[in-house]
Amino acid sequence: MVPAARVVFLLICLFAVLANGATRNYKFNIVMRKTTRLCSTKPIVTVNGQYPGPTLSAREGDTVLVKVVNHVKYNVTLHWHGVKQLRTGWADGPAYITQCPIQPGQSYVYNFTLTGQRGTLWYHAHILWLRATVHGAIVIKPKRHLPYPFPKPYKEVAVILGEWWKADTEAVINQAMKSGVAPNVSDAHTINGHPGQISSNCSSPQDGFKLQVKSGKTYLLRIVNAALNEDLFFKVAGHKLTVVEVDAVYTKPFTTDTVVITPGQTTNVLLTTDKTAGQYMVTASPFMDAMIIPIDNRTATATVHYEGTLAEASAITAVNVPSRNATSIATGFINSLRSLNSNNFPANVPKKIDHSLLFTIGLGINPCPSCINGTRIVAAMNNVSFIMPTTAILQSHFFNKKGTFTTDFPGNPPVTFNYTGNGPTNLQTSTGTKVYRLTYNSTVQIVLQDTGIIAPESHPIHLHGFNFFEVGRDVGNYDPKTSPSKFNLVDPIERNTIGVPSGGWAAIRFKADNPGVWFMHCHFEVHTTWGLKMAFLVENGNGLNESLPPPPGDLPKC
Structure with missing residues (x-):
């Protein structure tokens, strides 16, 4: 028999751990990797050789330590986008604002605590244009004793939207700054690093990201817009999406068929797989209602693939992609966003302004x-x-x-x-x-x-x-x-x-x-x-x- 006092002591220790959070240790190596997209192969800067980078996972209240080692020729910093960094400004990451950059061959340990936040955020390089390929999702789960304020999903999936350049992005912006005019636009948009089948003549269906699903389940899609220069529309053919969180803040749920998301934002949606079989196209397409501005007008594609569906025998249900200047769609989405404002998650809006x-x-x-x-x-x-x-x-x-x-x-x-x-x-x-x-x-x-x-x-x-x-x-x-x-x-x-x-x-x-x-x-x-x-x-x-x-x-x- 374990003495009662010993049991009480162990329970106190357990509750202390749950209350104070754990320590999560990561090592991010900034390295070059050759990657093929759009019929061409080029070296890109990556985190641990991955594009997009690895997902950083933790819980609300956890302390996160990330050792970043710079193995490339560029100076590097990482920014933990949306993390409040309470009294940990030294870990925020923007070059020459909160820190000098990590020079080639050097390292730095980012140390911060996830206080009062849960949901999806992301990290990215915060110097030059390196965030084009140096980025990844941050998934912050609620504390162990706290459920989501929405139905528990069967599975959670990070969906990172981005842009792809055939050229070196540093060369693109350096040439633009030298000439004084706007830089060239990207060559494609991407979903989890892939442009998909309609973004390039040399792409095949295997080039796109494929989300394998089971019928009758609910999936939580954690969407991040990591694009450098463009707002994006996100859609899944034949399915509605229920918005439950943006920028790691719970929202009043609402249903839509189109999400609009600017660079830097995150949006969590519930996808209910209410079909029995089939393949359904997923799209990321540009939104820009100032029509005189040049943009990359290519649509990135992926597929939702139901279990038991033969890829060869099943046509892909297409998406009605919004026009790039579909302002009414974007406005309708933005106007639907409201904070949850519950007892557990109040909206403490400042009323008196200094x-x-x-x-x-x-x-x-x-x-x-x-x-x-x-x-x-x-x-x-x-x-x-x-x-x-x-x-x-x-x-x-x-x-x-x-x-x-x-x-x-x-x-x-x-x-x-x-x-x-x-x-x-x-x-x-x-x-x-x-x-x-x-x-x-x-x-x-x-x-x-x-x-x-x-x-x-x-x-x-x-x-x-x-x-x-x-x-x-x-x-x-x-x-x-x-x-x-x-x-x-x-x-x-x-x-x-x-x-x-x-x-x-x-x-x-x-x-x-x-x-x-x-x-x-x-x-x-x-x-x-x-x-x-x-x-x-x-x-x-x-x-x-x-x-x-x-x-x-x-x-x-x-």
């Missing part, structure tokens, strides 16, 4: 004597094109090093104009490494206003270090007198990445309860490269629990 900001986002043109037309296309927030520093802003802030950045990022546009109409005649932007300072625990509202300078676009804006609530959106210009009357302050969707509508605005709110330096930028990689980015500097609060700790000893040096 900082009310208006950020214009869009393009501009600056002089460039060496460029083709004597000018360079740029992008900006509040007319500031961000200049990347040569050392990390977070390190400079922590050690009080002067000269890396300034704290005068404007909270409002320097010039007021008809943002979605005829813009100013002067298309030039200012430049600088500017951040906006926030006191600890202050509440923030940002209205992200698209501009029609050169062209309106749907910008996917990602905020590091925080989730935020999207309290309102509309087309046209934001009106501070009338627009707030339509805000949803009850159950707005909570996210880390938002698609600002073309020729419109979106309002977000968050609480600055995480000390450090937090990047905010467009997740169209071309716009980030052109300068559509800024950072928030959140000051320490009171005491150690509200302060950024010192950097780890192995933090890379510039």
